[in-house]
Amino acid sequence: MNQPCKNKIQIQNLQYEFPYHYIPHFHLNGTPSLIRKLTWGFDYLCYQNHIKEKVLLMSPESVLEVGCGDGYFIGGLSSAISLRVGVDLSAKAIAFAKAFHPDCTFYCCDTGEVKEQFDIIFAIEVLEHIHELDLNRFFCTLANRLKNDGKVVISVPSTVVQLNEKHYRHYTSELLKQHIDQSGSGLYVIDIEYIYSNPWWFRFFKLFFDNRLFSLEVKPFMKLAWRQIWHHYRFANEKNGYHIVATLTNCHSENKSQ
16 A cells, blocks of 8 residues: 555655755846756866776775765765765755765764775865965875875866966966975875866857856757867866866875886
């Protein structure tokens, strides 16, 4: 008798992968909208998926994301990773993370309060939010939470991108290395990549598909656009790259590269 009811509950529960009731909304001027958009979505998807690809190659058993926000990145990693932990200082962000990704562990706390050590630690678009006086302590905390032979993966916005008012700084590879070397953490850079250059055709895309009057997604075009970005605009250089992705390790793992 109760089985159909249980099935209906299960069907409804599966729909809560995203809080879809919040998609339709009113703008401040009272105009209703049935969509929400991220104007820099291709950029975001590009560096997020690039870092996920790096994780697959490392095959870690445990990962920690510092500044995990709502858990989008760590929640999207393979469930085959036995320990996935995210920390953030925002209680609201952690509440979202726990709701979206109940199979991960999340803490609203400072990273130094985490007791475990990890194979990989991520700090994705975090450093630019940290004041210069706190950077040394931040890197030392990462080093303390890292296993021997572990890796730290950091991404930061480059100086190609205009400084955001909520950021203290954007980075060159030289400045990033300088902050790491001066931290006294024992971490050092073993690899640096520039990720995502804005396609020349992107302004036309914005003009015709995503402007002040309307937003339109033509699925075949979106697939084509993403394919072009991933294969031709993912890797960049210091003159056009929007993000710097650095891989760090500690002094116990391998000889420091020259």
